Amino acid sequence: MNTYTHILFFLFSATLSAQTALYNNGNLRIHEGGQIGFHTNLINESPTDNNLGLAGFYGSELLTVSGSVTPQFYDMEIALENNMQLNLGMDNINNTNFIFGSILTPLTQPDIFYNFVDNSFYSGENDFSKIEGYAAITNQQNFGFPVGDVQFLRPLLINSESVNLFAKCAYFYEDANSPASLSGSYSTASTALDVEIVSDTEFWRLEGTVASTVTLSWNLRSNLSSLTENVDDIIPVGWSKASQQWVNLIGSAPVGAVNEGFVTTESFTPDDYELLSFGVSKSPFEPLSRDVLFIDNFFVSVNGDGINDSFYIEELEDYDSNFLQIYDRYGLKVFEKTDYVDDFVGFSNLNNVPFGEEKGLPTGVYFYTIYIPEGDLNYQGFLYLSR
Template sequence: MKNLFHISFFLFGVLGHAQTALYNSGNIRIHDQGQLGFHTDLINDAAFDENQGLAGFYGNDQIYVSGAFAPTFYDMEIANPTGVLLQTGINNLNNTNFVVGDFLTVRNQSDVYYNFLQNAFYVGDSDISQVDGYAAVTQQANFTFPIGDGVQLRPLILQSESENPLAKCAYFFENPGNPTSIDDSFDPSIASRELGGVTGVEFWRLEGNIPSIVSISWNERSNIAALTEEVANLMVVGWSKAEKQWVPLGPTAGVGELTSGFASSESFIPDDYEAITFGTLDVPEDFLDLENYIVSANGDGINDILMIPELLELSPNNHLKIYNRFGSLVFEQENYTDQFKGYSNVSNFVIDREQGLPADVYFYIVTMDDLGLDFQGFLYLTR
């Protein structure tokens, strides 16, 4: 009863100043199995970090989170189509459930972000529910940032050599040479000699001090066809703080087609670069196309297993990698014969792993070591 009285008292006090909000100055706590639903703003001016249970943001009116302290919640949920605007950050200890609506941050203030702590994860991210602005991760080495621009989910996959004390990322559907939401600019025409071009459509900003590999994906809105006609010529590029120009972060070639695909970098330190996006090599790398395959992993004996005849016939010494549409590695096998049956065999964020990978379009890369050739193609997984 004491906690309930405390909350209502400060609600009255804030309402008396014509501002509808829950004001926390201490002594509020969500206990195990407890649930607290926010339908109004949260002003957090005291420690709010010993919570368990669920904190949810609901309703149809945009909710503001502000105050001197970033609250720390155990489980979180957002089901508010107009979103939650963060004027101070939020920390998540366990799970975030994206249902509808975005956590929004101001893109020219990277010190305010939605922070996934050491064991935190999320489910349900989509075009209608994401972090529209800066998301961060603390004490994790591998993480996929559930970020976008409020219209589309545009994640960045981070694979670091060790746990990040703090890494944060935001996506910008803006011309890097003339962005509207930040003061800095990164002219696509200013690039090192190795590069043939840099996109003027979109970019990501990633902060972190641990050497890392990143993967980013493109879609129809990315207009990759305006940059190149050869997907294999695509690579990840970064705006170097030291050189004040775009430089290659590859040379890993792009995988997919002009309307959908991804590219991965080599290891680099994110804090050495202001922005990341897609560029092209001045001299294209040659990739040959194999067939596109269908795997219907339903146990009917027809196309249940991925079979690539060229591997058995021409190159027993090979290396197969399969990626999902966002560029996350889901299967890897050296000297592949017939091991892929629709299940992931690598450590990643696949949910319900025992149920198998979801039906979708996947990309594969085959390195034929016997021939010194690289091949790529599409894989259509059905169930």
């Protein structure tokens, strides 16, 4: 089977050796276990919806995918120094492996998107390899859209009340008052009574018909310190299509600090809102004010040397019970435990890390939150995981 796949590819390549693109106008199929490496542009004019192998896009040049028929790949990976430009959509039905380089779609053309179909997932996403433009899901309920801009991965996590037949998301590092990529204007001065101010630095656009909660994260570039000095004042906001103003969507207290953290919305229907961003709540309307105590930041080095091999908080021994949760920097929960002692050793105990979980969580910054029923105490802080 593999031999057939490779022969087919080389025949196409030989035929088009003098051209700058591989032109598919026939029955291009990758059988189970087969692999095709694209080192040139792809012009797709025929269905490719029976693939079971791997399609890889490799090289040092910008590759473009165009044509009249949306290509569909089973496993797909990208290792490109200068990215891949989609001039039509692309479907993935199993795994997308981000190695290096990003998948680009035009922010001015929301009908062009990279679509994660059914149980499709991804791995390896980072600041240098992600989707710069529109990402979509088909028949999925909970998902993290691996979107961002040229500089940063800025994902949006969605948890829906039922399966989304279709949902779509993009990130914009633009001023909502006069966005370069959109025709509308969304004045940050037009706010509901409980919103003090809205960020003019960045926003997300999310489309969907199923009620969902959304988690948004911020980093130093988000510049929320120019809006407030208190992380508890940070709220998620949405531009309401009905009221034509920014409204408060807060569903949980923010986690982190002013320069890095995340917050989750209440449940809402994405199609009721044009854009999503960050704002600051106006006192005395802040609905989720709570006392949160910040304790030490921790270093966890899971290398087996007997030093800091687990996440251990000595103070927890003074209480009868506790509930600990650990999140990555984008707000994805990766660990939780009731009556925690020192159980976290760099691995997730949840089922939302579908690829590479046996290798453990990646090195980096994580947030932790602790609730202690005695005294109704809430704590949060950072930990740095190293291997």
